[in-house]
Amino acid sequence: MTTEPQSPQVPSVSALTLPRTLTRQLNQHDGQRVRLLGFVHARRDLGGVQFLVLRDVSGITQCVGSGLHLPLPESSVEVVGRVKAHPKAPGGYEVQVEEFRVISAAVEAPPLEIPKMEWNVNPETMLDYRYVSVRGLRERAALKVQGEIVYAFHTYLREQGFTEISTPKIVSAGAEGGANLFKLDYFGEQAYLAQSPQLYKQIMVGVFERVYEVAPVYRAEEHATSRHLNEYLSLDVEMGFIHDEEDVMTLQNGLLTAIMQRLKDTCAAEFELLGATLPDVPAHIPRIPLLEARQLVTEKFGHVVGGKDLDPEAERLLSQHFAETQGSDFVFVTKYPRAARPFYAHPELETDGTPRTDLTRGYDLLFRGIEITSGGQRIHDYAMLMDSIRAYKMNPEAMTGYSEVFKHGMPPHGGFAIGAERLTAKLLGIANVRYARAFPRDRHRLTP
Template sequence: MMLKDRVLIKDLPKHLEQEVVMQGWVHNRRDLGGISFLILRDRSGIVQCVFENTDIPLHESSVQVTGKPVENKRAPGGLEIHATKLEIITEAKEPPPVEISKEEWHVNPETLLEYRHISIRGIEARAALKVQAELASAMRNYLNSQDFTEIFSPKIVAAGAEGGANLFEVDYYGKRAYLAQSPQLYKQLMMAVYERVYEIAPVFRAEQSHTSRHLAEYLSLDVEMGFIKDDHDIMDLEEALLKSMMADVAKSCQKELEIFGAEIPNLQVEFPRITLFDARALIKEKYDYETGGKDLDPEAERLLGRWAKEEYDSDFVFVTNYPQAARPFYTY
């Protein structure tokens, strides 16, 4: 007798009242005296499996479950499995250091980070990574359709691209080198080859500030293009790109967005555009806040974002006409 094809949890609604075979990990378990509940997790989601007189192995054991999916509004996803068979593929020998099914209970992020190899399996943790992966895929899809070429620039470099104060220094076989803080100069170099290029890659910045605006490492989405009429060509491209990316995520990550209570911005409105001079004046007049320096400080940026949302229902705003004194590297 041939083994039935494995069914993913996301496809169970297509097989109601039919015997199915599933494979995954023990996400959670509980025993109510003769009746055991196993929350099974695979790459597509979780489902509750109900067993009679069955010992459920430890969390994170990999198992195979045979049974019939039936509707149950109280169960995760609105259905559960009336299981008839449990097979252990690989049994966990000890409980995991963190209980993944209760990841939100760990208010101390240090605990989750210390055991990241385990906690990353949690529903919320992997949902964030799924959205990230879909955003990167959507960016590639759109830019490839616009005749852009993806490039892969070096990440060990001889000098910084945007100043030397925040560089990670590394020993490169006895020579001084750094982790790349930006692909900017490589993009400009490759623009003379392909005209239109982009890169999705990590960048590194030695910034010791514990804020949402400072990260030692992050995934950078970079675009460069030549032969433009003016900066409005760049803004037109960026607006179309962002709208395409978010439309794709809205379709492919509905479940993940629901987990975080997140909503896709209004994609029907145009992103407002305002000069730096006018933005500073608007913030002073409308919100009685005067930003320091020649640029916009973080509070001014938040207020400008508030204005764009209130006036245009836009979560985005372009600030244009930066003077060389404010951004010398980019306006020269």
């Protein structure tokens, strides 16, 4: 039973000299006096005893006192009190309030109740008020996980000898062609927002051999699905002096292993909160050529795949097959046809070394039923590149800023790109990728 605390006072000078304690550290201070800083997550008054759920960067805790004049939810406050074990309190501990101060009072109630968002708020409303809803425990848990993914991405690649680069986001032409480009007026000239750093990171292979970038990319695609964004965070990698795309897949295999280990070490609480499980990354992620993958889902599941790629249902079924037969949540789909790959994709070669016209050394990586990566070996030979540009009916003169470097000894190279939001969403079981980004940009959303 909770004992009734003393009426609180504004924190004294001596109290303010206490170091700040985070809510996750309360188990280290049982019986001790602590100082907390955070937000009013929830509040209630029971017969003159006030209960304040305080939220800080590390979690929430229950604070209990009497005579408290609690401000509106989301106000920032300071609490000084004594830690006491309590089995029904979040984290098993509560704070008996001795001194209390409002640091910054909210001037109006938030537009939605943050503790109750998950079960009584329309998902679109959560995006409309994202500047507040992003404070929710589940929302910020997803962003914490994504931050750790990016950290592991940086760390592993640097350990493997990669150099971080920064490439332009205002460009004169698209890296992949097509119509999914955002146009803009660049001092009277036509320019575009970059749909990929692809061409620049290839150029930088000639400088550092191994490069990576973490930056937003832009796709002017009008579909509004649960798996697409018009602006997303792309984790890009490019490496030189490879033998073929197998070297690229091997690197990505190791990268994914490092990412999952980082999440295991730093985000156990976030995965528990969201009811998600971390996958085991196989030492050798299984591979299957695209044509065999299409045949497999038709013969095993009766799903006929049209077009030149796998459709979403085929991706789901193929992932299901490898999860059931090999225990892998990951599968590389390899040997994509040229019609399904951009002009810079390296063609598969005949035994005599001549390029095939039907297949490339491009691949996709599927994870739990969805593509999270597109990658492969790129063309490095100048003559082959120019033939490919013409075969794709592109203007060679418009590509000179990119193609000229291939006259100067570019090594065999390849790479891949991971969509950070897609990976985050699939890891955590988030149904719509928009909720794996702090401020998503989709077909209909430019604010907040």
